[in-house]
Amino acid sequence: MSGSDASEGDVASRLRTAHEDLLDARAAVEERGEANLEAVRDAHREATDLLDRYEGRATGTGDFAAFVEFQEAFVELTEGLDDDLPARSAFEEANDLLDQRRLDEDDFERARERLAPAADLVDLLADREAAREAFEAARRDARRRLRDLEERIDSLERLRRLGEADLDAPVERLRDPISDYNEAVRDAWTTFRREASAREVFRVVEASQAYPLAAFPEVPPDLEEYVERRPAGEESIPTLLEYADYSTSKLSHYVDDPGALRTRVGTHRTYLERLDAAPLTVSWPPPAAERLRYRAPELVSVVARFADEATVAAARRLRDLPDRVAYERLRETALARDELDEEERERLSRGAVEAELTAARDERARIEAALDETDGL
Template structure:
């Protein structure tokens, strides 16, 4: 979703009409191009285009050896190929006479580059007629592209409408509501669980910490990353696993000679711990905390239920505070207070003024109208 501050930017009210005009013009182009093809028939134009391509290919291939003081054998071969090519053409081919005229012109005793240029000019009417197929295909592609741009813009407008609706709703929140009735219990719980987790991480054996993290990683709304297998196996199987996480990280910075005074297998510790410093340093209480502003009531209750078992493992003294947070939707005017908290956190003074002045509502109406207009255009000009 676009941020609330993004929702404060203006909307281009003209580009929607421009896109619709482009699509209308693209449809006219398609209709004109299809009619131009229908005047002669697609199959007939395809035959003509194939003949033109082959004939032009002969010109390109033999121009250099057949002109000036080129290879005489190649010159004769070229004239024979041209004559044979025209002989094999159906006389009912569109502009057949142009190919005949080109053949007659090329059957000279000597050819120059100017002669080849003259023949290509003779072929211009053939190229123009054959190009009707390319123009039709290009017109259809332009039409599809115009529809794609409208669909893209319509999706952007849908997002814009949602953002503006949210901005308007937040701007109507009661900013004088006593949000501390939510904030104080949430902050009290967060403080307790942070302190208890840091103590757990600091004092308990790394083996127990990683075992616990492996269990917590299986809880959906407690987003801990499971310990890497090699690290977990090391602390489980080696005496150094009895040391706290901080001590293992300190060991990982020792040289192997110094480390040999503290652990039986310095290389094993280096392989398992030194390569996993980022994971061990990143283990923090964040996944156990409740966000501020808090989530919607149903999400909060479910998250607290999921957190209870996890918190009981690492911070049992914080469970009571967590239960107090869970009761907030039942014991307070939760949605009003939460909405006020979100508005205070996300809305700038300028955005509040835009809501108060009606600027947001006006922009929202324009965005809705433009979205509707684009939807109607897609119905008017369907896929083809």
């Protein structure tokens, strides 16, 4: 189990258990000596390989030469083992069993059984590797769960903060100036886009790039070059879009190079159609006071390039808004009204959110403790 599906009990307990299992597995290997176990593993691998390779040929009345070759190879393997090799007796017992004039499949199976003590020792190395992988997986799950908890705690803290907002506060003190500005700038841009040449519009777009908080999407380079250098750039954007729908013969009456217009304007139709005032509007619920303080002067600088003085004045009022009203308190009210549904308000009123927040923080602390306890392996 991993990720957000795992509860703290699963994650923390599994981590501690995996840590203990790894310590036990390491201790078991150290007790018998890693080099000794690796030697047993090599010998066991060679023995089982001999059994597997010769079982079909060295049994019954099969290949006598293979039978002799097999017995000699197994004897050589057994006699070549160190006297103090763990489970050496298992290889000797298997060798004694195979020292017969004739072997059948049951003899090979019994030889494998005689090698079981060596296989058990070999398993200690595999168990240690499996324990290490399980421990690493448990730590990954714990860290992933912590990330989920951080997001959960942030969400609950925000929900609790919204629940503390005064839902009766006069948010119109924020909404009205923002709404008035948004309406004014949309109207001003619509008029400018409809009446000004595409060349003029693009120059405003280009100038806006100096103001990251009030910038339009950049004009595609080939479209910008066409509008700047060709006579068609003196037409408005709606007119260019209309031209792009004309047939070549009809369009030739309006521009000197119909193909160029259809290529440049037609290719970037989506950009032109979506070039609206959205980058200059202010969201509702409104942004944080500091962001509006930084953004409003940039809005003024861009809006002043195409709008009338009344619209620019509306933008200037936004710049002063955080200092003229209890901005953050009213913003919290706006956020609460916008985001809190009936179920969330009910959870807040009966204390469920606070209880969930406490449980999440406790869970985080316990997992952090488990991670600290199992660090360093």
